[in-house]
Amino acid sequence: MMQMEKLVSLCKRRGYLFQSSEIYGGLNGFWDYGPLGVELKRNVKEAWWQDMVTRHNELAVPPGAPAAFEMVGLDCTIIMHPQVWKCSGHYDLFHDYMVDCKASKRRYRHDQLRGRWVEAKGKRIFVTTLAEADSEHEDAQRRALKFFDMRGKDAGQLTWDAKFQSLSSVTDLSQVLAPEANELGTLTEPREFNLMFKTYVGALSGEEGAAFLRPETAQGIFVNFKNVLDSTRVGIPFGVAQVGKSFRNEITPRNFTFRSREFEQMEIEFFCHPNQSRQWYEYWRQRRLKWYTQLGLDGQRLRLREHAQDELSHYSCGTADIEYAFPFLPEGEYGELEGIAHRGDFDLRSHMEGKLDPRKRPLELEVDENGQPKWRGSGKDLTYRDEQTNERFTPHVIEPSAGADRATLAFLCEAYDEDEAPDDSGKMQSRVVLRLNPRIAPVKAAVFPLVKKDGMPEVAKEIYGALKQKFNVFYDEKAAVGRRYRRQDEAGTPYCITVDGQSLQDKTVTIRDRDTLQQSRVKIDDVVHEIEQRINSCGYNKHQ
Numbered sequence: 001m002m003q004m005e006k007l008v009s010l011c012k013r014r015g016y017l018f019q020s021s022e023i024y025g026g027l028n029g030f031w032d033y034g035p036l037g038v039e040l041k042r043n044v045k046e047a048w049w050q051d052m053v054t055r056h057n058e059l060a061v062p063p064g065a066p067a068a069f070e071m072v073g074l075d076c077t078i079i080m081h082p083q084v085w086k087c088s089g090h091y092d093l094f095h096d097y098m099v100d101c102k103a104s105k106r107r108y109r110h111d112q113l114r115g116r117w118v119e120a121k122g123k124r125i126f127v128t129t130l131a132e133a134d135s136e137h138e139d140a141q142r143r144a145l146k147f148f149d150m151r152g153k154d155a156g157q158l159t160w161d162a163k164f165q166s167l168s169s170v171t172d173l174s175q176v177l178a179p180e181a182n183e184l185g186t187l188t189e190p191r192e193f194n195l196m197f198k199t200y201v202g203a204l205s206g207e208e209g210a211a212f213l214r215p216e217t218a219q220g221i222f223v224n225f226k227n228v229l230d231s232t233r234v235g236i237p238f239g240v241a242q243v244g245k246s247f248r249n250e251i252t253p254r255n256f257t258f259r260s261r262e263f264e265q266m267e268i269e270f271f272c273h274p275n276q277s278r279q280w281y282e283y284w285r286q287r288r289l290k291w292y293t294q295l296g297l298d299g300q301r302l303r304l305r306e307h308a309q310d311e312l313s314h315y316s317c318g319t320a321d322i323e324y325a326f327p328f329l330p331e332g333e334y335g336e337l338e339g340i341a342h343r344g345d346f347d348l349r350s351h352m353e354g355k356l357d358p359r360k361r362p363l364e365l366e367v368d369e370n371g372q373p374k375w376r377g378s379g380k381d382l383t384y385r386d387e388q389t390n391e392r393f394t395p396h397v398i399e400p401s402a403g404a405d406r407a408t409l410a411f412l413c414e415a416y417d418e419d420e421a422p423d424d425s426g427k428m429q430s431r432v433v434l435r436l437n438p439r440i441a442p443v444k445a446a447v448f449p450l451v452k453k454d455g456m457p458e459v460a461k462e463i464y465g466a467l468k469q470k471f472n473v474f475y476d477e478k479a480a481v482g483r484r485y486r487r488q489d490e491a492g493t494p495y496c497i498t499v500d501g502q503s504l505q506d507k508t509v510t511i512r513d514r515d516t517l518q519q520s521r522v523k524i525d526d527v528v529h530e531i532e533q534r535i536n537s538c539g540y541n542k543h544q
């Protein structure tokens, strides 16, 4: 089994992730977090919130930053005034291109459908496949053989182009064999498909009551810019953070939770003076990259990729993605964890004046045939006045925008490992272990009585009770202790505390470390402090 399959099966078996509405056959693109998964994701979001907001020291200049700054939070609604999405550009521009298959009635994202050119019997066709990277060739070959009416032993007569490529590289769709079709040319020409989910508010029927589920949390921050300024004492530069659900009607959700239709974002809008926005952009790129490595992602599989000029969103003066080499991607490919965008004054200006024409630079207001703004802005003054210099300006925005589900998935992929550990008789046996950073691990420690007698359970339960005041801990007295260790290794629990015969005499217990397998004896009275210290020790290294 490939590593990804093993991880997916572990997630289901141990209660990290379930398919949404599974008993009804599931719903594509929607996922539920199980008892362990919910803790992991909460810890990821909490680590982000603590590191970005509550533990941020606004009195000190952080390393690499041009100045000290403040950070505050918001929690905005999922459904907002529909005008928000018109002025933000999402109403007109937030779409992907899709193609429909006339044969199978299925719909695919134009740039995500992959295939490969193959030639046989004097005919050259583009065979597409929905298979994952590791089995796409196998699947394409099976389909090509079927199409050309050839047998497995004739596979050598198929002449393949070197690489799989996106369907968007194909100009003539009449040569394409769609994923679930048996004949060529069943795909329609690509068409725009808006990714926002539409709903209706209140009793109004028809378009008057139409509204959208937010496709990003960012806009809630922009429209509250003035409220934050007026209700707090923050001044530029400052950042506003928000964590919450976003919804996108993705055409082809895939790769486990990586591309879902309902997901959570962790976004910061950082407002600064236009003269300093370049420096702040540099600062946030490095700061955010470091956040992932400090929580355990390997620098080798993580990278910061600057967007090429032609890749930039219309308003952006620069965008960099933090990307991770997820195991479900083809060798050498990376998936986006977070985008850090220099958005200039696009958002605040759009919400002030109306929708700006994104194709023109410098930004111009989009007007209708009568010269009126196409989508009217709020008309509110969203500029900023510097109290010291009296200068008035529209702030620039740097936006580090991360996905909580993608980060959680990356931490899981990175943590998955197989090695050997001794069983009860000391013999080495293979084990599966999730080497999660203790700070985000769902369960911090498990407490075991070695055997279910001689007063051991009573002592263990007392330790459990004391730890439970501070952390999520687990008590287990069933099965041989070696098996109990293994179950915790698989759940990613960093420490196991065992009460044994010696505990009753000298009031000590053993603490076993998930990664090093080392056991040390600690006084029962010191257990809470010891676990606390280990979790908080900053120099975490899973391979220490």
Ligand code: ATP
Residues within 6 Å of the ligand: 216, 248, 250, 257, 258, 259, 260, 261, 263, 264, 265, 336, 337, 338, 339, 401, 402, 403, 404, 405, 406, 407
């Ligand atoms: P992609 O190109 O992968 O669709 P994007 O560039 O559209 O992503 P952004 O709009 O920059 O993504 O959103 C910011 C972050 O939100 C992403 O880096 C990702 O972590 C998360 N995100 C976006 N779309 C999804 C999704 N469908 N499922 C899970 N997370 C998502």
